[in-house]
Amino acid sequence: MTDKRTPLHEEHAALGAHMTGFGGWQMPLRYTSDLAEHRAVREAAGLFDLSHMGDIGVHGPDAAAFLDHALVGAISQVQLLRARYSMICADDGGVLDDLIVYRTGESEYFVVANAANTDVVLGQLRQRAARFDVEVAPVESALLAVQGPRAEEILRATAGFEEDPEASGGVTLENLRYYACAPMRFRGEAVIVGRTGYTGEDGFEIWVSPGSAVGLWRALLAAGESFGLVPAGLSARDSLRLEAGMPLYGHELDTTTTPFEAGMGRVVRLDKETADGRPLPFVGREALASRKDAPPARVLVGLRGEGRRPARAGYDVVRRAADGAAGAKVGSVTSGAPSPTLGYPVAMAYVTPEVSAEGTELAVDVRGRTEPFVVVPLPFYRRTK
Numbered sequence: 001m002t003d004k005r006t007p008l009h010e011e012h013a014a015l016g017a018h019m020t021g022f023g024g025w026q027m028p029l030r031y032t033s034d035l036a037e038h039r040a041v042r043e044a045a046g047l048f049d050l051s052h053m054g055d056i057g058v059h060g061p062d063a064a065a066f067l068d069h070a071l072v073g074a075i076s077q078v079q080l081l082r083a084r085y086s087m088i089c090a091d092d093g094g095v096l097d098d099l100i101v102y103r104t105g106e107s108e109y110f111v112v113a114n115a116a117n118t119d120v121v122l123g124q125l126r127q128r129a130a131r132f133d134v135e136v137a138p139v140e141s142a143l144l145a146v147q148g149p150r151a152e153e154i155l156r157a158t159a160g161f162e163e164d165p166e167a168s169g170g171v172t173l174e175n176l177r178y179y180a181c182a183p184m185r186f187r188g189e190a191v192i193v194g195r196t197g198y199t200g201e202d203g204f205e206i207w208v209s210p211g212s213a214v215g216l217w218r219a220l221l222a223a224g225e226s227f228g229l230v231p232a233g234l235s236a237r238d239s240l241r242l243e244a245g246m247p248l249y250g251h252e253l254d255t256t257t258t259p260f261e262a263g264m265g266r267v268v269r270l271d272k273e274t275a276d277g278r279p280l281p282f283v284g285r286e287a288l289a290s291r292k293d294a295p296p297a298r299v300l301v302g303l304r305g306e307g308r309r310p311a312r313a314g315y316d317v318v319r320r321a322a323d324g325a326a327g328a329k330v331g332s333v334t335s336g337a338p339s340p341t342l343g344y345p346v347a348m349a350y351v352t353p354e355v356s357a358e359g360t361e362l363a364v365d366v367r368g369r370t371e372p373f374v375v376v377p378l379p380f381y382r383r384t385k
Contacts, residue, residue, distance in 0.1 A: 003024055003026040006025065006049055007051060007142050007214065008144075008213055009026060011049075011214060012049065012231075016031060017030065017233060018030050018233070020234065022052065023115030024116060027233070028233040031232070034233075038232075038236040038340045038341075041147050041232060042148070042340075043228065044227055045147060045148030045149070045227060045230075047146055048144065048147065050144065051144075052115040054138070055113075056110070056121065057108070057111075058111060059108040059135055060107060061107060062134045063107045063134050064076035064109075065132065067101065069128060069281075070088065070129070071282070072269065073086035074271075074272050075101055075109070078103045081181055082102075082179060082180050082181070083100055083102045083194060085098070085179075086099050086100075086267055087253075087259055087267055088121055089258070089259070089287075090284060091287065093259075094258065095253045095258065096120055096121065096255060097120065098249060098253055099111055099113055099121070100112045100196060104181065104192065110192070140209075141208065141209065142207070142210045142213035142216075143205060143206070144206050144213065144216055147198075147240075148202070148203060149385075150224075152174070152202070154223055154227050154229055155204060157223040158220055158222075158224075159222070160216075162185045163182075164182075173204075176193070177195060178196075180194070181194040186206075189208065191206055191207060193205070193207075198237060198244075198246060200245075201240070201383055239340060242348070243342065243379065244380075248335060252334045260292060261296055263378070270285065270289055295353065298352060299353050300349070301349060301350075301351055301356050302346065302347070302380055303317070303333075303336075303364070304344060304346060304373060305345030305347070306373065307371045309345065310336050310338045310347070311333045311364040311366060312336050315332070315336070315364050315366060316329050316331075316332060316365040317330055317349050317351055317364055318330060320362055320370070326363060327363070331352060331355070332349060332350055333348070334348050335348045336348070336364075339380060346380045347373065348378070349364075359374060360375040361373075362374070
């Protein structure tokens with residue numbers, strides 16, 4: 001099947017982007033260099049096309065109760081114009097996808113799924129909605145993200161972009177909180193702006209109609225030029241999220257992994273209750289409750305390289321032998337790369353519990369040669385302001 005194209009495909013081609021297939025879409029991998037795009041986001045800002053993500057609208061009288069049932073989080077507790085990271089799990093507790101849920105109205109929610117999982121998430125939500133007075137439907141939109149310390153300045157300087165305090169209850173770019181959203185306008189059209197992202201930096205994600213995507217893309221690039229804004233592709237996005245210790249579905253998360261193993265147990269709300277005070281039977285609850293306090297078979301950890309050669313997804317993690325030889329296998333790398341910001345290789349890996357403590361010296365088998373790594377806390381990088 002031919003990969004789909006976002007409304008910005010021709011813009012990427014005009015900028016000389018190297019395109020690649022990702023999640024069923026043709027997406028820009030890079031425009032200039034991975035390193036330059038990564039550093040621009042850390043030091044100034046990067047502009048990303050995220051229109052491949054799956055946007056799903058949920059609205060109706062039972063919308064909050066339905067999402068409490070369908071997802072592992074307490075979505076009914078999300079305040080108006082706020083957002084929450086959550087997951088949709090199978091009956092056995094395995095992760096079908098990780099999501100962000102935005103509450104855009106009293107009984108209206110906006111669910112953002114990973115591109116490759118959109119059909120699965122949409123199908124599962126519709127199946128789980130059977131006994132609720134709610135409508136679940138895909139939303140046609142384009143999504144652009146401005147990420148980096150100068151993101152707010154760039155949006156303020158963008159021609160045609162306007163805050164809408166009247167519609168947002170007084171919310172502006174300056175006071176928009178992290179994991180919150182607000183209605184704003186671009187060339188008179190209503191858009192949704194979220195202070196969310198996948199890079200570890202401050203930034204904004206902007207949902208606009210597909211027909212307005214090119215205009216907004218060009219306006220942002222023009223406004224951002226003097227601030228150091230550059231278009232950035234999937235490669236920089238991946239190295240940025242890795243430094244920030246953010247999981248990627250298909251790497252740190254999949255159907256064989258529960259949120260607890262992935263170190264994301266905080267998103268599971270086993271304390272959700274029905275109106276009469278009984279435990280709320282959300283999908284996967286029994287399996288997740290049984291796993292919460294059970295000894296894990298594996299633990300997700302951060303690894304800092306002590307050499308120069310990076311670990312990559314799928315490489316074996318082994319005990320470090322005194323003579324430098326490979327010891328017994330104790331896990332597998334899920335994501336790994338050199339860190340442009342920190343100057344050494346970093347990786348995330350699932351390892352057995354007895355070698356998961358901070359400071360444990362391990363090694364990674366990099367194509368037949370062991371490279372030294374040490375267990376460190378996640379995230380590897382945290383912005384200071």
